[in-house]
């Protein structure tokens with residue numbers, strides 16, 4: 114039982130490390146995440162700000178991982194060009210886009226006012 118759960122975590126972390134090492138877009142999202150977290154720590158945000166940022170960041174990274182998994186499956190199961198598969202991959206990419214737009218909105222709403230106050234204190 115414990116060994117089975119350990120194995121679930123092991124394969125999940127293996128997938129995460131692989132995505133980080135081999136996928137440019139995941140790497141870029143991860144780097145942006147580190148910058149956002151550093152700015153958030155510098156601004157000493159309230160807990161609900163951290164909750165909002167965590168949801169936004171988690172949403173983007175999760176969408177990116179699922180999109181990558183779909184691309185990998187297609188590259189093995191159906192590498193030949195097919196418009197319906199192209200549509201499915203486009204929709205998966207759109208999920209990453211939606212999560213990213215949402216994260217940008219959350220980032221601006223959460224980080225914007227405190228950054229503004231730091232630059233132009235009243």
Ligand SMILES: Nc1ncnc2c1ncn2[C@@H]1O[C@H](COP(=O)(O)OP(=O)(O)OP(=O)(O)O)[C@@H](O)[C@H]1O
Nearest residue numbers: 138184187191192193194195196198199202203206
């Ligand atoms: N087998 C296929 N049939 C039809 N269209 C495809 C196929 N494979 C890829 N495409 C098209 O190419 C686009 C990019 O797919 P691809 O798997 O190359 O992603 P990518 O550009 O490598 O993305 P990432 O940088 O996230 O890895 C898809 O959104 C789709 O429009």
